[in-house]
Structure formats: C-alpha cells, structure tokens
Amino acid sequence: MTTFSFFKSLLFFLLTISDSFMQINGLSFGINYGQIARNLPSHSRVAMLIRSMNVTRIKLYDADPNVLLAFSKSNVEFVIGIGNEHLQNMTNPSKAQNWIQHHVLPYLSQTKINCITVGNEVFNSNDTQLILNLLPSMQNVHNSLVKLGLDQVITVTTAHSFNILDNSYPPSSGSFRSDLIQYIQPIVEFLDEIKSSFHINAYPFFAYKDNPNEVSLNYALFQPNEGLVDPNTNLHYDNMLYAQIDAVYAAIKVIGYTNVEVKVSETGWPSNGDADEIGATPQNAKLYNGNLLRRIEEKQGTPGKPLVPIDVYVFALFNEDLKPGPASERNYGLYYPDGSPVYNIGLQGYLPQMVVPSKSNILSFNVLACIVTCLIFALEILES
Ligand SMILES: *[C@@H]1O[C@H](CO)[C@@H](O)[C@H](O)[C@H]1NC(C)=O
Numbered sequence: 001m002t003t004f005s006f007f008k009s010l011l012f013f014l015l016t017i018s019d020s021f022m023q024i025n026g027l028s029f030g031i032n033y034g035q036i037a038r039n040l041p042s043h044s045r046v047a048m049l050i051r052s053m054n055v056t057r058i059k060l061y062d063a064d065p066n067v068l069l070a071f072s073k074s075n076v077e078f079v080i081g082i083g084n085e086h087l088q089n090m091t092n093p094s095k096a097q098n099w100i101q102h103h104v105l106p107y108l109s110q111t112k113i114n115c116i117t118v119g120n121e122v123f124n125s126n127d128t129q130l131i132l133n134l135l136p137s138m139q140n141v142h143n144s145l146v147k148l149g150l151d152q153v154i155t156v157t158t159a160h161s162f163n164i165l166d167n168s169y170p171p172s173s174g175s176f177r178s179d180l181i182q183y184i185q186p187i188v189e190f191l192d193e194i195k196s197s198f199h200i201n202a203y204p205f206f207a208y209k210d211n212p213n214e215v216s217l218n219y220a221l222f223q224p225n226e227g228l229v230d231p232n233t234n235l236h237y238d239n240m241l242y243a244q245i246d247a248v249y250a251a252i253k254v255i256g257y258t259n260v261e262v263k264v265s266e267t268g269w270p271s272n273g274d275a276d277e278i279g280a281t282p283q284n285a286k287l288y289n290g291n292l293l294r295r296i297e298e299k300q301g302t303p304g305k306p307l308v309p310i311d312v313y314v315f316a317l318f319n320e321d322l323k324p325g326p327a328s329e330r331n332y333g334l335y336y337p338d339g340s341p342v343y344n345i346g347l348q349g350y351l352p353q354m355v356v357p358s359k360s361n362i363l364s365f366n367v368l369a370c371i372v373t374c375l376i377f378a379l380e381i382l383e384s
C-alpha cells in the first residue's frame with residue numbers, strides 16, 4: 001500500500017464516520033410531532049433527529065407545509081390532521097376538495113401521506129354542532145380523495161379520547177357511552193365501509209393517576225406483574241394498554257362491527273406533573289415508553305387480537321411548553337425542545353442517546369466532511 005492510498009483509505013474512513021454519525025440503531029414506530037411550544041428545533045433538524053431515531057411514521061395535528069417539505073424524499077409516512085376548527089368548513093364538499101388541493105396534493109409527489117385524521121377528540125367537546133359536523137366532514141374529505149383517485153393511498157379517520165367508553169373493564173365488556181352511540185355508530189359504519197381504522201388516544205397514566213391505590217403501577221407500565229384475567233374470556237392481560245385496546249374492540253363489536261381495526265393514535269407517559277399527578281416521573285415515563293417500544297418491536301398483538309400487531313403512535317416527540325392544562329400536559333416529550341432526550345429510554349438500541357447537533361456542530365460536521373473530501377481529491381490529483 002502506498003502512503004497515498006493509505007491516507008486515502010483513512011480519509012474515506014473518516015468521511016464514512018462523519019456521514020454515519022447520526023445513524024444510531026432504532027426501530028420503526030410512530031410518533032406524534034406536536035408543535036405547541038416555543039423554541040422547537042427547525043423542521044430540517046427535526047428531520048435529522050427523526051432519521052437518527054429510525055422513526056418512519058409521524059403523526060401531525062395539522063398539515064404544516066414546512067414539515068411536509070422538510071421530509072421530502074424521506075421514507076417517513078405521515079398521518080396529517082384537520083383540526084376541529086376546520087370541521088365547519090369541511091361539511092361543504094367544495095371546501096373539503098379545496099383543502100385537499102392546497103394541503104395534500106402539492107406535497108404528495110415528494111412526501112408520503114397515508115392518512116388524514118379529521119378532527120381530534122371531538123366527542124370531548126360539549127359542542128353538539130361540532131359533533132354533528134364530524135361524519136359529514138370525514139365523508140367529504142374521503143369523497144375528495146376518491147375524485148382524485150387517492151382513496152386507496154390515503155385513508156380517512158378521526159381520533160377519539162378513551163373516555164368515549166363508559167365501561168372498559170373487563171375488556172370483553174367494553175362499551176361506548178350511551179349518549180354517544182348515536183354519533184359513534186354511523187362513524188364506525190363509515191370506517192368499515194371505507195376499510196379505515198378506529199383511532200383511540202389511550203393513556204394508562206390517567207387511570208393510574210386517578211386511582212393510584214387501586215391500579216397496579218407495574219400493570220400500567222408493562223413491568224412484570226400478575227396481570228388480570230378477563231372472567232368472560234379467560235384471557236390474561238399483563239398490561240393496561242392492551243386491555244384498553246381490547247375494550248375498544250369489544251365496544252365496536254357491541255354496535256355490530258368486527259372488521260374495523262383499532263389503532264392507538266396517541267399513548268405516552270409524562271415525565272413530570274403537578275403535585276397531585278401521582279406517577280408523572282422520568283423513571284415511569286422511561287419504563288412506559290421503553291417497554292412499549294419493545295412490545296412494538298416484537299410485533300405483539302393484544303390478547304383479544306393476537307394476530308394483529310399493535311399499531312401505536314407515541315405521544316410525543318417534544319415537550320410542548322405552551323400546552324394548557326396540568327403540568328403533565330407539557331411533559332410528555334421524549335425530547336426537550338433543544339433536542340436532548342428528557343430521559344435515557346434505558347433499553348440499549350431503542351432510542352438514540354443522541355444530542356441533536358447544535359447549528360455550530362452541524363457546521364463543523366459539514367466542514368470536516370468538506371475538508372476530508374477536498375483532501376481525498378487533492379491526493380487523487382497528486383497520485384495521478
Ligand atoms: C431501522 O428500522 C428498520 C425497519 O424496522 C430496520 O430494518 C433497520 O435495520 C433499522 N435501522 C437501524 C439503523 O436501526
């Protein structure tokens with residue numbers, strides 16, 4: 001080996017390192033990217049963070065064009081959202097069509113969008129008009145996609161809060177609140193018809209916080225525990241999230257549907273909270289999310305649907321300091337806005353123990369890569 005080619009190999013090696021620095025082992029799961037916060041990193045830095053986490057599915061609460069552009073030509077698939085404030089307009093077919101024309105079509109050739117959630121937790125509002133607008137809005141958005149030949153590419157659904165159930169234990173006796181069934185039934189019928197899925201935001205944290213003396217923390221956190229047996233089915237549950245998912249399947253069955261898949265559009269655990277929010281600690285958040293990611297990686301199904309791997313979007317990417325409500329609301333993030341992890345997820349290889357490079361670090365990486373590239377080039381000239 002000549003000195004030149006030795007140097008060249010060395011430099012290529014350096015170049016490879018500088019390039020692959022951000023690629024840390026991870027696994028494919030979905031994450032909610034909320035932006036109700038000050039000082040979040042730029043969308044392009046977030047795209048880098050997401051890539052290093054190996055996350056391939058992101059859920060947005062809107063259709064932020066800057067995010068969709070930042071993920072151009074990436075392998076990330078998006079669930080985008082139409083906020084509740086737009087539902088009134090979406091009941092008008094031409095406005096729905098217009099929304100798709102402006103918020104989806106321009107990005108579709110570069111960015112993968114495979115689902116639109118129309119409205120979020122609409123039944124949590126006491127707004128009857130909003131509730132009545134939900135289904136027609138979903139239908140109009142779907143029909144717009146049909147007209148454009150996109151209905152096989154992009155599905156339409158809406159995300160529900162878990163408290164639309166009035167009974168969730170045992171899971172087999174899950175049922176929807178009786179005052180909501182009149183609205184939920186036609187929505188499920190529509191989802192069934194268009195082969196879409198039922199999305200639920202499920203937080204075992206709430207159940208634990210409300211009743212810390214009765215609810216087993218280990219059961220809520222996917223830690224080793226005795227679990228619970230559903231007396232009607234004899235199915236054994238070792239964690240609350242699976243029981244919640246199966247309770248939703250049961251509630252859907254009560255109103256007559258068995259083919260609609262239940263997906264978890266949000267779940268997570270806060271790393272901090274108010275004094276009365278028992279359990280909101282970094283240790284518990286790390287256990288909940290770390291254990292959940294392992295279940296996702298194992299492609300587990302729930303006891304009631306063992307062949308259907310759980311489909312989950314973790315809440316959330318960042319702590320969002322502008323969210324109203326109790327302190328926990330602002331502390332669900334895996335990352336602080338500066339890009340550093342809130343806690344080490346604790347399981348080797350699952351989430352990157354990375355610090356997003358600051359602008360100057362990115363610069364120095366790029367400068368390093370440039371210098372190395374130039375040296376290789378110079379050596380090649382010298383060599384020839
Ligand atoms: C990223 O996830 C994909 C799909 O799960 C997997 O095949 C790949 O090995 C992962 N890459 C890294 C760097 O972890």
Ligand SMILES: *[C@@H]1O[C@H](CO)[C@@H](O)[C@H](O)[C@H]1NC(C)=O
Pocket residue numbers: 085086089095
């Ligand atoms: C609803 O549509 C009207 C006119 O088409 C528009 O001015 C208004 O901003 C829209 N509302 C929302 C919340 O986007």
Ligand SMILES: *[C@@H]1O[C@H](CO)[C@@H](O)[C@H](O)[C@H]1NC(C)=O
Pocket residue numbers: 124125126
């Ligand atoms: C809805 O109404 C009920 C009872 O009328 C009330 O307890 C609850 O706080 C209200 N929820 C919202 C979001 O306004």
